Amino acid sequence: MLLHRVLPIAKRLITERVQPGDTVVDATAGNGNDTLFLADLVGDEGRVFAFDIQQQALETTEQHLGELASRATLIHDSHANVRQYVEGEISGAMFNLGYLPYSEDPSIITTPSSTIAALDALLGIMKKSGIITITVYDGHEGGAEERDALLDYVSKLHQGDVHAIRYELLNQRRNPPFLLALEKMKDFTDVRTV
Ligand code: SAM
Numbered sequence: 033m034l035l036h037r038v039l040p041i042a043k044r045l046i047t048e049r050v051q052p053g054d055t056v057v058d059a060t061a062g063n064g065n066d067t068l069f070l071a072d073l074v075g076d077e078g079r080v081f082a083f084d085i086q087q088q089a090l091e092t093t094e095q096h097l098g099e100l101a102s103r104a105t106l107i108h109d110s111h112a113n114v115r116q117y118v119e120g121e122i123s124g125a126m127f128n129l130g131y132l133p134y135s136e137d138p139s140i141i142t143t144p145s146s147t148i149a150a151l152d153a154l155l156g157i158m159k160k161s162g163i164i165t166i167t168v169y170d171g172h173e174g175g176a177e178e179r180d181a182l183l184d185y186v187s188k189l190h191q192g193d194v195h196a197i198r199y200e201l202l203n204q205r206r207n208p209p210f211l212l213a214l215e216k217m218k219d220f221t222d223v224r225t226v
Contacts, residue, residue: 035201037201037208038167038199038200038201038208038209038210038211039167039209041199041211042126042165042167042211042213043069045163045165045213046069046070046073046124046126046163046165047073048163049123049124049161049162049163050070050073050074050123050124050163051074051123052073052074052075052077052078053074053075053077053078054073054074054078054122054123054124055074055078055079055080055081055118055120055121055122055123056070056073056074056078056079056080056081056122056123056124056125056126057080057081057082057083057111057114057118057122057124057125057126057154058070058080058081058082058083058125058126059083059111059114059125059126059127059147059150059154060083060084060111060126060127060128060129060142061082061083061084061089061090061093061106062084062089062092062093062128062132062133063089063092063093063096063132063133063134064082064089064092064093064094064095064096064097065096066126066128067080067082067093067096067097067104067106068096068097068100070082070104070124070126071097071100071101071103071104072100074103075103076103078103079103079104079105080103080104080105081104081105081107081114081117081118082104082105082106082107083107083109083110083111083114083117084106084107084108084132085108085109085110085140086132086135086140087108088132088135088136089132089135090106090107090108093106094106105117110146110150111127111146111147111150112145112146112149112150112153114150114153114154114157115153115156115157118157120157121157121158121159121162122154122157122158122159122162123158123159123161123162123163124158124162124163124164124165125154125158125162125163125164125165126164126165126166126167127142127147127150127151127164127165127166127167128167129141129142129147129166129167129168129169129175129178130142130169130172130175131172138172139173141172141173141174141175141178142178143174143178144177144178144181144182147166147178147181147182148181148182148185151164151166151185151214152223155189155193155194155214155216155220155223156220156221156222156223157221158216159216160216160217160218160219161215161216161217162215162216163213163214163215163216164213164214165211165212165213166182166211166212166213166214167209167210167211168182168209168210168211168212169207169209170207171206171207182212183198183212186212186214188225188226189214189223189224189225189226190223190224190225190226191226192217192218193216193217193218193220193223193224194214194215194216194217194223195214195215195217196212196213196214196215197212197213197215198210198211198212199211199213
């Protein structure tokens with residue numbers, strides 16, 4: 033297959049920029065699939081900081097990590113507070129927005145204000161050439177508002193600082209996710225918008 037779905041593209045972009053020994057962030061740990069992928073990439077010398085506001089998600093993530101759990105720091109807090117926990121530079125971060133699949137409470141969803149606050153913070157602590165991937169679901173209640181706020185935010189990032197792309201399959205039924213990816217083009221700590 034030449035055209036890949038969204039999640040494999042996100043992983044490919046991250047794989048191109050994250051090296052063994054790097055520090056990375058899983059902003060939405062959920063069931064831990066991306067945390068495990070990142071833990072595998074960074075190796076024994078690297079570190080994954082994984083955030084979730086649901087304790088249930090972090091417990092599932094820890095189980096999912098198995099013997100790679102020592103490479104991850106699991107944080108029961110909002111990704112908006114990432115700067116309180118992550119020291120040094122990161123080379124990549126992944127977001128998988130929306131609600132936790134099979135959750136007891138699917139009304140717990142990512143929100144525009146915390147997602148954008150986290151993006152601002154992560155862009156500031158990311159190395160030049162680092163990548164942030166954001167898998168966006170807009171089919172659930174609140175999803176369309178988050179999509180619109182995010183598209184507005186990423187479209188206004190200064191083009192000299194950040195390149196923003198959108199990747200999506202156009203002819204799929206049932207609201208498939210689309211991907212946003214942000215590449216940091218130069219060193220900065222504060223995000224500029226236009
Ligand atoms: N990447 C996950 C995986 O591999 O299974 C799926 C993530 S799920 C679609 C979204 C997760 O984001 C949920 O577990 C939810 O609790 C979490 N979440 C919602 N708001 C958050 C916030 N402000 N900070 C961190 N996590 C949040």
